Amino acid sequence: MDLEGAFKVIDTPVHLPGRSDDALIRQLQQQKAFSAPGKTLRPTAGLADGIALRPLEALHWLSYVTRPRYQDDVLDVYMRWGLLRYLGFFAHDYTHSRLPRLTLSEAGRRISGNQRRVTSEEMGIAFGTALAKRWFETTSAADLRTVVDIDVALDARYVFGPSSAVQHIGVQRPDYLLVGADPDDSTRYLVRVLECKGTKNAGHAVPQLARAVGQLDGVTVGGRVPHGLATTVITAENNTSYLAVDPDDEEEPAYEVTAETIDRVRNFRFEADRADASAVEIASASVRASWAMLADFGSNLGALQQWAPEVMERRIVRRPRERLTFPAPVEEARGTSFTFGFDREQLTVSYGIARSVDDALTERSAGAIMEAQRAFAARLRASPTPDEADSRTVYSATADGSIFSLTLERRGRDTFGAAG
Template sequence: MDISEAMQIVSTSFTVPGRSDRSLLTSISNASNFVPPSKALMAVPSLNQGITLRPIDALHQLSFVTAPAYQDDVFDQYVQWGLHRYLGFFDRSYGAASQVDLRLSAAGARIAGNQRRVTSEDMGIGFGAILGQRWLARTGGAGSAMTIIDIDVALSNRYVYAAGRRQVVQSSTSRRPDYLIIGQNASNPRRYLVRALECKGTKSKGHAIRQLAGAVTQLEGVSVGGHIPRGLAVSTITADDGVSYLAVDPDDGELSFDVSSNSVEQYSNFVLQDESKEIPAGVAVRGSWAVLADFGGNIAALSRWAPSAMLERRWRPQRDRLTIQTPFGLARGTRVTFNIDGRQLAVWHAIATTVDQQLANGSVEEVADAQAAFAQDRAQSDDHEASSDAVFSAAPDGSIFALTLE
């Protein structure tokens, strides 16, 4: 598989099968490691019949969610390693009625041992983030901006990252979910929904059941506004013959939170303590803006919004930032280039300029409004057809990920 074919595959829309029904809830409840959570397990009807996505969007989310974990001096190498590893990870097969299915490439299926475990975890993050966004969009955040952040990277001081993986700084008896989804309320972009997300990945359906049985209790490890937020646990199965997922939602009532300059700016020194569950909504919102700024190399905005725990563990010099024309409008960000198959591939991490400008200079309300406008425009447009030389992915929060051959 050459680079042009790989880019064509990741830009193709596939229906990824998934399940979230009563029989899955029974299987989870019967797992040997299942401990009943305080909330009743619920199926997620909107995720029960699978979803349509492009692999490039999962790679976008994997890059976005994991980018803040890496110090700047190894980030370029991380990007290059990830793209070499995953750009050729997927292939397609043709089923009944000319259906095109997503499966692993021959090279992807050959990954074994510990490297396969790492790959499954990464795919769990990328595809799980997409599923989390679809779940929020279909249950209260349709057409709204939303961002997924790693709780421990952005808000706590429990971990550092070395050799590309998470390393414990201090031990803890608490188990909390890895991620928060921060999304605007569809009816009012200055009110926010904050939910928990736990992403798992495996190559075995049986192991996926056990993963979800443990994940549902992790979802109760945080609180927002004094309440355990709604949560989604998802396991992505990257078997040799295809990609699929299982998902479950310990359902409950939900609060939304007003966001104003005061409610966000007062938390600049917030650190989530090791045994604490409570995360103020204003902290979650500013953390989401800091992660977005970091993704696009907007150091001024990163310094402005990042909670102190995130700034203390991050060293970011100002990189050269460039403007790129995308199908979603102008974007500004950084790029990493390297040679692959005798051609130069550029990887862009960017932010829509309308959002980027407000992150650096706008008020809390202006940032929220800029993200809402971009998300609404994005929701009303279809995925743009990619060429063999350029592939683009845009998320509702204004982040834009692109691969271009130069």
């Protein structure tokens, strides 16, 4: 597959088949690894029988969620090559439905051993986070804004996230905190959890999901187990699919986050002997860390230093990178771009922040950021759904203002280079 063919695969809407039903729950309950959660399991609204999405959206989530794990000495390698290994990983299968399904390309099938295991895990993150976004859209009016890596947030050795953002640590815990924002009130947030797994073997998927369910109770926020989602993504050679379940939660609280609460949690970090952290502190610390994470995605170093929790600011080191402005359908973005040459094709990858949100991050006003993100999320919801097109530039955006784009161009000579 050439670069143009790979480009078309990731930008074309596909059908991602999936299951979330009572029969799956009964299968889970029969697994040796199953540990019944404190809440009743139920089929997941919005994920009962598959979803449609562009693989580009999943790759955007993967690059955004995993970026904070990389220190500056390896960040360039991650930014330049982390995505490229997946551009040619998938191919299309049109034999099952109107929309194509994803199979592995010839290149994807050649990946084996530990690299195949890592690929399956990362596709579990990529598509699992995209599934969580769909779940949020179906079960709440809130927009999914923040995805916090709990392993990183809870471990003082790491630089990311509010390390104090969870008041109880279970022996096993879910991967991520998901923070959603009320579209009509920029100060009100929801906190949920996600455990996402990935495998290449369909026979491992149900036992894997059973273990995932057991991890959802491993975190309490404000004294209660939050609403949670468990997913497993199967990247088999002939089909990519998922399984999903969630524990019932009829009374989901919203937490008020204000400029004052954001200011108070700059030094907030988890201490093993501290059990009195309020849900508002947890939500505020998560939101603050998410702004630093967004600033890092678009290489706004001033905003990163301003909004990073103290533990993150002390340990993360980023060198200045040239920032560019590039167009996007909802709003132009500021960030960094890297260009790669392959024979007579050239690919530019851009990581940016919507300009209005980027301005607000720089203003050092929490209220301005909340309002800018609320307004951007509203424009994003109102924007047309991307169609399969022949455009040489494709985009993906998240409700907090991150914008990811790929541009494919033909060129006249064979060179390799990177810019930005």
